[in-house]
Amino acid sequence: MSATIEALHPAHGVPPSGPRPDETARLEDFGGIEIADLDLSQPLTEAQRDRLLRTFRSHPVLVFRDQALTKDQQYAFTLNFGEIEGAHVNRLIDAKNYTPVHTVSNLDSDGNPSEILRERGNYYWHSDKSYHAVPSLMTMLHAVELPPKGGETQFANTAKAYAALPAEARGELEGLRANHSWEASRIQCGGRPATPEQIAERPPVDHPLVRIHPDTGAKALYLGNHASHIVGWPVADGQALLRRMIQHVQQPEFVYTHRWRQGDLVLWDNRCSVHRALPHEAMGVHRRVLHRTVVKGSVPY
C-alpha cells in the first residue's frame, strides 16, 4: 500500500508531533557549528583534517555552505571520517539504489517528483542503521536540487537531552537495553511489512538505551523509530518508555532545524543525535535531491 504525505502528516508539511521549524534552537545553541573556510571538493591538509575531526568530536552537527562536490569528491571527503558503508565500495556508480554515494530524493523510477513516500522511516526520529549490530557513525547529505519550501531536516541532540533529565530519571535508564529492528521500524512508521527474507537478512539487535560517546565519554540516549521495546520488560511498558523519551528529546531547545540552501553539505554524529526529514510543499511537483554518504561506526556501549 502506498502512503501519501497526507496519510503521514494530516496537515500538509506538519510532522505528526514535535516542534515546528520556527520553534527550534539556533544551530549554535543546539550544539552544532557552521564551518565557513573549507572547500570540501579539495583534499584537506593534515592540519585541516585534524581540526575537522576535533570539531566533529564535540559537535553533533556540522554545516558547510556553498559547496559543489561531485560524487567522487564527496566520496573522498567522507573517507576522512572512516570506512564508508556500502555494498560496492569500489564502484563509484549510482546504477543501484544503494551505492557508497547514493541519492536521496522524492523522484519515482521515471525520475519524476512524487508524493509517494518510499522511505517513510526518514520522516520519524531515528539514528541511522541503529538496527545493525554495528550502526552508522556519521551521515552526510549534500544538497543538489531543492524545493522552494519545506523539506527541512531536523536534528535532536540526545546527549543534551539526556543531561537535562533529573538525576533520578537518569538512574532509572542506566543499564537498560532497547531492541532495535528494521521490521519494527517499518511497522512503527506504517510502512510495508518486511518479508521473512528481509527479517532474516537484518535480525533484531539490542543496544544500551544510554550509550557512551567513545571520543568524549558523554552519555546520550540511543533510541528512535528503529527501537521497538526494552529488553526484559513487558513490550507495552518498554514502548511507553521509548515514547516518553522521544517526547523529551524532541523538545524545541534540543532540536535544530536545517533549512537547506543549494550547495549545503551537512554531516552529523549518529551516536549522540537523532534526525528526521520534514516533507516539502507540493512534493508531486518540486524535486528534492541530495547525495548521501554514511560512515561505519562501532558497537555501542
Ligand SMILES: [Fe+2]
Ligand atoms: Fe536517516
